[in-house]
Every structure is written in structure tokens, then in C-alpha cells.
Amino acid sequence: MAPPTRIGLAGLAVMGQNLALNIAEKGFPISVYNRTTSKVDETVERAKKEGDLPVYGFHDPESFVQSIQKPRVVIMLVKAGAPVDQTIKTLSAYLEKGDCIIDGGNEWYENTERRQKEMLALGLLYLGMGVSGGEEGARNGPSLMPGGSFEAYKYIEDILLKVAAQVPDSGPCVTYVGKGGSGNFVKMVHNGIEYGDMQLIAEAYDVLKSVGKLSNEELHSVFSEWNKGELLSFLIEITADIFGIKDDKADGYLVDKVLDKTGMKGTGKWTVQQAADLSVAAPTIAASLDSRFLSGLKEERVEAAKVFKSGGFGDVLTDQVVDKAKLIDDVRQALYASKICSYAQGMNLILAKSIEKGWDLKLGELARIWKGGCIIRAIFLDRIKKAYDRNSDLANLLVDPEFAKEIIDRQSAWRRVVCLAINSGISTPGMSASLAYFDTYRRERVPANLVQAQRDYFGAHTYERVDMDGSFHTEWFKIAKKLKD
Numbered sequence: 001m002a003p004p005t006r007i008g009l010a011g012l013a014v015m016g017q018n019l020a021l022n023i024a025e026k027g028f029p030i031s032v033y034n035r036t037t038s039k040v041d042e043t044v045e046r047a048k049k050e051g052d053l054p055v056y057g058f059h060d061p062e063s064f065v066q067s068i069q070k071p072r073v074v075i076m077l078v079k080a081g082a083p084v085d086q087t088i089k090t091l092s093a094y095l096e097k098g099d100c101i102i103d104g105g106n107e108w109y110e111n112t113e114r115r116q117k118e119m120l121a122l123g124l125l126y127l128g129m130g131v132s133g134g135e136e137g138a139r140n141g142p143s144l145m146p147g148g149s150f151e152a153y154k155y156i157e158d159i160l161l162k163v164a165a166q167v168p169d170s171g172p173c174v175t176y177v178g179k180g181g182s183g184n185f186v187k188m189v190h191n192g193i194e195y196g197d198m199q200l201i202a203e204a205y206d207v208l209k210s211v212g213k214l215s216n217e218e219l220h221s222v223f224s225e226w227n228k229g230e231l232l233s234f235l236i237e238i239t240a241d242i243f244g245i246k247d248d249k250a251d252g253y254l255v256d257k258v259l260d261k262t263g264m265k266g267t268g269k270w271t272v273q274q275a276a277d278l279s280v281a282a283p284t285i286a287a288s289l290d291s292r293f294l295s296g297l298k299e300e301r302v303e304a305a306k307v308f309k310s311g312g313f314g315d316v317l318t319d320q321v322v323d324k325a326k327l328i329d330d331v332r333q334a335l336y337a338s339k340i341c342s343y344a345q346g347m348n349l350i351l352a353k354s355i356e357k358g359w360d361l362k363l364g365e366l367a368r369i370w371k372g373g374c375i376i377r378a379i380f381l382d383r384i385k386k387a388y389d390r391n392s393d394l395a396n397l398l399v400d401p402e403f404a405k406e407i408i409d410r411q412s413a414w415r416r417v418v419c420l421a422i423n424s425g426i427s428t429p430g431m432s433a434s435l436a437y438f439d440t441y442r443r444e445r446v447p448a449n450l451v452q453a454q455r456d457y458f459g460a461h462t463y464e465r466v467d468m469d470g471s472f473h474t475e476w477f478k479i480a481k482k483l484k485d
Helices: 014-025 037-049 061-066 082-092 109-121 134-140 150-163 182-211 216-226 234-243 267-277 283-295 298-310 324-357 363-369 380-390 401-424 429-441 448-459 476-484
Strands: 007-010 030-033 055-058 073-076 100-103 125-132 143-148
Touching: 007 014, 007 061, 014 030, 014 037, 014 055, 014 134, 014 150, 030 037, 030 061, 037 055, 055 061, 061 082, 073 082, 073 150, 082 100, 082 109, 100 109, 100 150, 109 125, 109 143, 109 182, 125 134, 125 150, 125 182, 143 150, 143 182, 143 363, 182 216, 182 234, 182 267, 182 283, 182 324, 182 401, 182 429, 216 234, 267 283, 267 324, 283 324, 283 429, 324 363, 324 380, 324 401, 324 429, 363 380, 380 401, 401 429, 448 476
Parallel strands: 007 030, 007 073, 030 055, 073 100, 100 125
Antiparallel strands: 125 143
């Protein structure tokens, strides 16, 4: 029988197994449990193979809980929603006052807040912790976003600091995010930003391939090159990798055989819904979600292509001769500028929620813990952290002096790429939405005066004036009728 272990983990799908092995490898003996017991044996077997790691498997919840030193800490990695409630029910039957449960799944933040209250009534502590980095990150060092009970965070801070991704100069990619469901909320927005990033990269690919006629070999080399500069990031790196991988089942490259239909789990949708609830504009993230919806209509798109082909619409409208080197450089700049807008939207959303809930979230610290381990890790996050270090009350990343200069330097290239795409009939919803966001935000006066006048005309919604204080209503209809008579 093993001595009491330091921590327990329940839920041994790949993420759970990998996180358990990571914790054990960092020197913390861990107990593991799963409802399907074969997964327990599989994890213990892996622990032996991967360096005789201190992982102890249990087939029933009671002996699992009893094996952990007090105050007990149990991480759950099960599917969001009902399975989480079920696991809590199973475990809490054996837990005692002062013990702690951590949900490491992609949970809706309000569910976490409900569970915190329920656990508190039982004398248990509760954390909702975002975990990013996929299977690889979980095993070798993820980005961790714990929120909820600070006392619970303190119990396991020593473990998290070692298990998280380590970034030279800025430390472990974990911080106590804040109260309530803030950890889950921040992870949700992280995923929304990830949707935007992936969409922008896909558009860069589409323009280079469809208009610039770049081959997969050329794309591989372009993205590899980009990954040495300002775009250095996990997503650019894996994109370069994808273009270099040949099909193992037929001739050619694998990327060309993948069906153009993107799946999704829901965190991107939640992000856009939250943006709407908080009246925060997040057009780049929304465009990426819409693109996933449209990608799902594969059969309809096949039929639509036939209809429009007969009207003279090819896949690419104009066969333009482009200067490849110039196009590659323009697309790089357009991608970077669009990306700034996408991250600005995500940060604004986190800030708005933080104000609404009184979470007091530190945006610079979030940028720091995203620098390693997670899917959106990028060199560029260092600049975001520095922007918030310079001014913690920054209204929008776009107005940080350094980011403002970067956008000014790149805006001509950005416009050229969007215009070229539009004229070629290639949709760039993410880049176009980012550009529209920038152009709206940087203008002192926008045409909203007309929309407000219309609202007052048909609904007596009143309006304010630029030259005097107060609310005004005009009988537009009567005046217009007189003018027509």
C-alpha cells in the first residue's frame, strides 16, 4: 500500500492521464481514479514505462479518496456539464471538511460558481481551473488558469508552479486568476482568441494559395520563415508542419485531402455570446465562428459553386499576376495587424466581465501565463504584457503607443491584402472584420448619428446632441410630411 499521496486525479481520458503523469514526474505522488477501471490500469502502466513515476491507481472512489493526504485535493478532468456534477457527487460522499475539488475541464463559468456555493455548504473548497495546451501541454507543461477559492489555490500552488509550462524570464505559466468562475471565463476567452487566430491563419493560407498560387512546399517555407519573426507562435509553427506532411494513404500532401469542414466544442460560441451580453465588439472572433458554421454547409457549397459557375464565377474571380514576394510580405503584415485586433477584443471582453463581477483581473498577468504551454502561446504576448505593464488602465490594446505604431506601419499592406482578396472573390472575414474594427475605433465620428435619428423617427427613442446637453426628441414624421405637402 502506498503512503498517503499528495494529490488525486479523477477522469483519465488522454488529458487526465497526461496531467497525472506530469504531476508525478515533478515529484508529487498522485492517486488516480476513473469510472471505467481499465483506464486506471492503463495510466499506472504508462507511469511505469515513462520512468517508474509515483502514480497509484484505485478502482473505487472510496479507497481513492482515502489514499490522499489531508487536506485532500482532487483534480477532476471529465466532460463539462452533467458528468462533472456526477463526479462531484461520487467524490464528495467520502471527502471531509476542508478538502478541495478542482475542475480542470472547459466548464461554463456560472456552473463553477454554482458548484462553489454548493461545496461551501458542505465545508469543501472548490476551484475552476482552465487548462490549455492540449495533450502535449498536459504532459509536459500546460498553461493553467485557476479561479475560485484562494485558500484552495494556496494548498496546491507548489504543485501548479512546477507542473505548468516554464518560460525563461517570465516564470511558470500559472497565476491565481481571481474569484468565482474567473479561471473558466478566462480559459473560455482564450479559446475564443484561438478561434480568431486559426481563422486569420486560414485566410492567409487561402490568399497565398488561391491568389498567389503558392505550392505546399512554398507555404511550408513561408510559415517556417514567419515563425522566426514577430509571428513566432505555436499555431504558426504547427501550420508550417502541416504543409510539410505528405499523405500516407495516397499521393500528394495530406492537408489537401482533409475535408474543409471545421468542428467545434462550444467555447468559441460562448465567447461570442458573452461579448453580445456585455456589449463588447468582438467581430474577429464572431467572424471565425461564422466561418466554422459556413464550413459545415459543405453539400450546399458544392451546389452553390455549380449555380455560380454557370454565371461565370470560378473559384477565383480574376487571374491576377501577382508579385509573390510582395504578396507574402503583405499577407504577413495583414496577419499581424489583424491578430492585434483579435487579442484586443478578447482582452476587452475579459476586462468588461472583470468589472461586472468585481474580479479585479490582471490582464498583463494573463498575457504572461499564455506565453507558454497554451495553444495561443506567442512571442507577441510579451508585448501585450508590456503594454499593460506600461498602463494597467489601457482602454484598448490598439491605443498602446507601440501597438498603435505597429498597426500604422502595417495598415497599407493590410488594406492591399483585403482589397486583393475581395477583387479575387476570396473571403477574408477575419481580416476584414479586424480592419473594420480598427477603422471604426480610430474614427472620432461614425455614422451612428443617422441610426439614432432613425430610432427617434420611428420609435421616439430620443437622441443626444453634439452641441448641447440633454435628451431630445423631434417629430420627424410631422416635419417630413409638411415638407412633402
